[in-house]
Amino acid sequence: MKILLTGGSSFLGKKTLSLISDSFNVIGTFNSKRSEKLIHLDLSDIAQISKIFNEILPDVVLHLASITDLSICENNQEMAKIVNSIATLELARMCDLNNARMIYISSDYVFSGNDGPYDEHAKPGPLSYYGQSKLGGEEILSILNNSVVCRIPILYGFNDQDDKETFVSQVLRKTDNKEKFRVDNHRIKYPVLIDDVAIFIKTLVESTETGIFHLSSKLPLTRYDWALKIAETFDIPATLIKKDDELEKDAFPPRPVDVDLLNTRHDFVFRSVDEGLRIIKEQMGNKSHLN
Ligand SMILES: NC(=O)c1ccc[n+]([C@@H]2O[C@H](COP(=O)([O-])OP(=O)(O)OC[C@H]3O[C@@H](n4cnc5c(N)ncnc54)[C@H](OP(=O)(O)O)[C@@H]3O)[C@@H](O)[C@H]2O)c1
Structure with missing residues (x-):
């Protein structure tokens, strides 16, 4: 199985790459943090997405890359929209054209935090543009049947x-x-360890599950x-x-x-x-x- 992992240079991406590389043929991407082991992909250049996709022709896209800084997203909303929302939808469009599966890492910040706990069907209401732009990416679910959205809380x-x-x-x-x-x-x-999120992502790659998953620790x-x-x-x-x-x-x-994200669809213990x-x-x- 061939996997395209965007954000291979990210905090979560590095852990995920090291966990899954033994089992799959994984091609990871970087944007500014150059690495010999990764290929370059700038999601703000939407045309690059189809080009890279067609070169690799992955079976699965693990989409972790994102502008993650709240202030940068708030102060550069157009850029945040392109990278976090539009590029995500373009990846889903390419997956749909090529029968690929996509797993997108979203955020607990799609919720306001004022009316939890939140199950997977709860209505989002982001307080920040970062949350808004991650929610924009979740629209992949209406483009691609074979897709998963993982909402995760703060990582360590x-x-x-x-x-x-x-x-x-x-x-x-x-x-x-x-x-x-x-x-x-x-x-x-409700912090989650990157090692646990990487394990969860690996199980999702190997499964046929679709739709929204909440990943959260209990305490x-x-x-x-x-x-x-x-x-x-x-x-x-x-x-x-x-x-x-x-x-x-x-x-x-x-x-x-x-x-407070409720995990009603799985029994993985973080x-x-x-x-x-x-x-x-x-x-x-x-x-x-x-x-
Ligand atoms: N960290 C958390 O606590 C947390 C909480 C909830 C959800 N999440 C989500 O989890 C995922 C991983 O988060 P993280 O904290 O591990 O990320 P991170 O360390 O902040 O890294 C962000 C990644 O996105 C890439 N990126 C940024 N702009 C890009 C662009 N224009 N084109 C292509 N790639 C670009 C970066 O590449 P370069 O570094 O090479 O530039 C890097 O690989 C993200 O989707 C994030 O929204 C994170």
Whole structure:
């Protein structure tokens, strides 16, 4: 089976590539983070999509590439629409023409967080342009029968030293610098480990399931709760971490307060944050990623 994986240079893409490359013939793409192992694809150039697709003729497209920065999406809405929505629909159109399957990674930010919990049929209502543009991509479901939309919450994990900064690496960096810092204690998160999402994606590749899937851990926690767990796992003084109930209340663009995704279509158990953090620590070689 031949797979085209967009966003092979992404945080989730690197983990997914390393998990599935032994089982499938996978061609991953990058845009700005050049890698010898990946081919170049700029989704803002829509004509490139059919060209690359026709060169590879994949059986499955795993579509992970996206502009993921909320502020960039809010301030460059036209670009976010092209890359996150229009390019996604173009990939679905090419899959439809060539009898290929498509798995698209969407986001919990398609919901407002004000009226959860949300099952797969719940009505979306994004608060930010990022959420709006990811929701635009979900329209693949009306273009391509053989397609899957995975809505995922905040990710954490570890591939290598070049990973983009995540909440976990941010806490480790600040505590490494003995910096005291404030952490939000208002919004509720349901973090998932990239290793688990990659396993879930692999099962989807091998299945014939279609439609929307929600991927989410069960234990609700604030970033403050999460930071304390990071401190405990990595033996960091928790006194550096200060609780703040107001920190992100006026953030722009606004972030949902509580997107509780109900997984009604599968019984995959996502590992707890405690377990996930222990795994990351092991992957980092039992030391902070900055050492
Ligand atoms: N991270 C999270 O917490 C989270 C939460 C919910 C959903 N998601 C979704 O999960 C997926 C992966 O997220 P991530 O955080 O792992 O991503 P990421 O590390 O921010 O990387 C984004 C990826 O998209 C590629 N990309 C950006 N602009 C592009 C363009 N114009 N043309 C082609 N490729 C482009 C980047 O390529 P280069 O780096 O080479 O430029 C990179 O591979 C995304 O679809 C995201 O919306 C992520």
